[in-house]
Amino acid sequence: MGLEMQHGGKTHATLATEAIAEEEGRYVYCVADAGEKMSLGKIGIAGHEVHTIPHKDICAVVHDCLAQPYQSDDQEVIKTWAMTHQKVVETAWERWGTVLPLSFDTIIRGEAEKSAEQNVKDWLGQKYQELKRRIDKVSGKTEYGVQIFWNPKAIAQNLAQTSPKIKSLEEEIKTKPKGLAYMYRQRLENLVKHEMESKADEYVTIFYNRIRKQVDDIRVEKAKKAENDLQMILNLTCLVYKDKYIELGEALDRINQMEGFSVRFTGPWPPYGFV
Amino acid sequence: MVVDIDEKNLKHGVLGLVIALVEIIRDALNLQAIRRMDGGSLTEEEIERLGQALMELDTAIEEIKQEQGIIESVKSVRDGLDEIVDDVLDRMINPEKWRQEAEQWV
Numbered sequence: 001m002g003l004e005m006q007h008g009g010k011t012h013a014t015l016a017t018e019a020i021a022e023e024e025g026r027y028v029y030c031v032a033d034a035g036e037k038m039s040l041g042k043i044g045i046a047g048h049e050v051h052t053i054p055h056k057d058i059c060a061v062v063h064d065c066l067a068q069p070y071q072s073d074d075q076e077v078i079k080t081w082a083m084t085h086q087k088v089v090e091t092a093w094e095r096w097g098t099v100l101p102l103s104f105d106t107i108i109r110g111e112a113e114k115s116a117e118q119n120v121k122d123w124l125g126q127k128y129q130e131l132k133r134r135i136d137k138v139s140g141k142t143e144y145g146v147q148i149f150w151n152p153k154a155i156a157q158n159l160a161q162t163s164p165k166i167k168s169l170e171e172e173i174k175t176k177p178k179g180l181a182y183m184y185r186q187r188l189e190n191l192v193k194h195e196m197e198s199k200a201d202e203y204v205t206i207f208y209n210r211i212r213k214q215v216d217d218i219r220v221e222k223a224k225k226a227e228n229d230l231q232m233i234l235n236l237t238c239l240v241y242k243d244k245y246i247e248l249g250e251a252l253d254r255i256n257q258m259e260g261f262s263v264r265f266t267g268p269w270p271p272y273g274f275v
Numbered sequence: 276m277v278v279d280i281d282e283k284n285l286k287h288g289v290l291g292l293v294i295a296l297v298e299i300i301r302d303a304l305n306l307q308a309i310r311r312m313d314g315g316s317l318t319e320e321e322i323e324r325l326g327q328a329l330m331e332l333d334t335a336i337e338e339i340k341q342e343q344g345i346i347e348s349v350k351s352v353r354d355g356l357d358e359i360v361d362d363v364l365d366r367m368i369n370p371e372k373w374r375q376e377a378e379q380w381v
Contacts, residue, residue: 179326180319186329187309222365225354 024116025067025109026053028060029088030270031124033098033135035059040091045070045084050091053117055124058131061092061099062120067109093270098139100131101272138274141216142245144238144267146252148207149230154260155199156192166191200233207234207255214248215240219273230262237273291348294339295356298349301332 027045035057040050048063072078085104093099108123110116124131160166166188173184212218217239223232240248249265256263308325311317317325340346366372 177323179323179328179330182326182330183308183312183322186305187312190309 023067023110025065025107026060026062026116026120027065027070028062028102028106028108028120029085030061030092030099030101031131031135032059032061032092032096032100033057033139034096040088040095043084043088043091045081045088050088053120053124055121056128058124058128058135060120060124061088062108064116065107067107067116069105069107089270098135099270100134100138101270138239138271141239141241141271142268143271143273144240144245144248144265144269146211146234146236146238146248147224147232147264147266148234148255149232149262149264150200150203151229151260151262152196152231153229155196158260159192159195159199163195166195203261204234208236210251210255211236211238211248214238214244214251216244217274239271239274240268287343287345287348290343291345291352294336294345295349295352297336298353299356301329301336304332305329 027048029044029050032052034052035054036052036059037054038052040052040061042049044050044063048065050061050063052059052061070078070081072081082104089099089101108116108120110119114122160170169184169188169191173181173188176184208218208220215238219237221235221237223235225232238248245268252263252265255261308329312322312325340349366376
């Protein structure tokens with residue numbers, strides 16, 4: 001429908017040198033819950049001026065650019081761009097409270113008959129209902145990251161003291177000759193691993209249910225690699241009502257105080273994970 | 276998985292890879308040994324011999340890793356493999372992933 005969203009990786013083929021409407025684009029950072037037309041200053045990628053394009057009571061937060069995706073072979077450059085993108089979204093979010101962040105390198109371009117500016121307006125118009133619905137979903141809520149770690153060594157030690165099976169096997173090993181002791185220790189390690197896995201499952205379910213009660217929406221992310229001696233057993237992104245934040249913090253605090261467990265609580269963020 | 280291939284690192288890289296594979300075979304042997312032991316098909320004496328042999332293998336692997344300074348490189352190979360296996364399994368047992376991937380190509 002004459003509207004094209006470009007994401008990084010796809011290149012625009014036009015090579016003409018004149019600055020015609022087709023080559024013009026608007027880099028879109030997010031859609032905000034406000035109908036204002038205004039400038040946010042030169043805070044955009046590569047120092048571009050960021051401004052809004054309103055439609056009814058919502059607006060797109062954009063900067064003017066060429067209809068080409070931002071690309072670079074330099075990882076550092078891309079990182080800086082992505083961070084600037086995030087900064088702009090955060091600025092808009094602090095200002096208007098509710099935003100729908102778009103992914104990095106979303107560019108709406110102009111056409112021969114229509115300016116990029118107009119295309120953005122049309123896009124807001126066409127998608128108005130859906131955008132409004134999504135804004136309503138995240139309105140008054142913020143995103144938090146919740147990561148729960150445990151210290152496998154501490155937990156294993158605890159298990160060794162509480163599990164009669166493990167305890168008796170450990171006693172047995174002490175009385176055996178070298179080779180046998182080695183084999184029994186392998187068996188012991190397997191047993192501990194097994195018990196730890198079922199313990200992890202048990203705790204994950206308990207924690208998940210506790211946290212679920214305090215949040216509006218929840219997403220389970222893939223647990224990341226261990227850091228130091230800690231192992232991540234649960235990685236969540238939560239959408240939280242602004243006034244529910246304290247309860248969530250308290251629930252997490254209780255988990256954090258359990259021996260061998262620790263919690264990382266990050267945020268508040270714009271609702272990247274729920275739009 | 277990152278295996279640096281410049282000349283200085285080549286030896287370390289290859290050696291790290293080899294030792295990582297030896298470790299994986301060792302782990303498989305260990306599992307088999309435990310299975311047989313638990314299955315009751317081995318005499319006490321056989322278990323003792325098996326245990327000693329595996330223990331010596333362990334010691335030898337540790338020594339090589341120390342001497343050659345490849346502890347990190349072995350670890351990175353194994354972590355890399357873990358990640359690949361993890362990824363494949365996740366894709367197989369997680370229908371949500373199929374949907375996401377299918378949507379990507381629409």
